[in-house]
Each structure stands twice: as C-alpha cells, then as structure tokens.
Amino acid sequence: MKTIDQDTLRTMTDADWRERLDELSYYVLRQKGTERAFTGIYTDTETAGTYHCKGCHAPLFSSTAKFHSGCGWPSFDQVIDKQAVDExxxxxxxxxxxxxxxxxxxxxxxxxxxxxxxxxxxxxxCINSAAIVLDADK
Structure with missing residues (x-):
C-alpha cells in the first residue's frame, strides 16, 4: 500500500477518516484513544518487516527495533527515521x-x-496495535 500524499491528507474530513479506518483504529488514531493492554494483534508478534501507520501507511518502525517489554502493547526502542514521528x-x-x-x-x-x-x-x-499495520518481509 502506498503512503497517502500530503494534499489528500489536508483535505480529508472526519467522515473520510471514519470510512478509511475501523472503529478501534479511528478511536486510537484520530481521538487519541488507547486499546486495552494485551489485546492488540502485534503485542507478541515476532514477524520480520516494517510497521506502518494504519492511517496513512507511512513507515514508522522496523521489526528489528521491536522488543518484549511486558507492558501490554508493542514496544520498539527506536523509530525507522527521526522524521517519522512527532513527540x-x-x-x-x-x-x-x-x-x-x-x-x-x-x-x-x-x-x-x-x-x-x-x-x-x-x-x-509503547504503540497501539490498532494504529499500525505490519508489512511482513517476503
């Protein structure tokens, strides 16, 4: 899947986001929600690949940065690129x-x-599974 371009993102309405995302992902990504601990699909995943934003498909984390912290959400020790996220x-x-x-x-x-x-x-x-999608290495 291709990353959504900036022009499209600027014009996306709340209704567009609701149509694009499932209910939990919308809650997490657009309303700053949190999924319940230990319920996310990527909490214990060890599949090699790249984790992308579920909203726009921008690359965020490499599976090589993922580790088991025991906190109940997928944990990474670094982003794929310093410009990938804002803190x-x-x-x-x-x-x-x-x-x-x-x-x-x-x-x-x-x-x-x-x-x-x-x-x-x-x-x-500490990242919500509902906010990311894994593109597994082939």
Missing part, C-alpha cells in the same frame, strides 16, 4: 508522558518512555 508533552489523565504521533498524518500512535529498558537506546515506544 509532544502529554499531561492528560493526571500523568506526564510524551505522546507519539505520525508525522505524516498526525495520527496518535502511543507514547515513548525513557525508562532505561535494556535496549540500544533505553527508550520504549
């Missing part, structure tokens, strides 16, 4: 976190935590 302070729900959104379409992906996991970066990108 902003999120003070919602009485917490202080860094929200991760797709740079291309603005869809909410999850949060990144600098909690010193034993990875190359010490980072844990």
């Amino acid at each position: 902003t302070l999120d003070l919602s729900h009485g917490m202080r976190r860094i929200e991760v959104t797709c740079h291309h379409c603005g869809g909410h992906l999850g949060h990144v935590f600098d909690d010193n996991y034993v990875t190359d970066t010490g980072l844990r990108y």
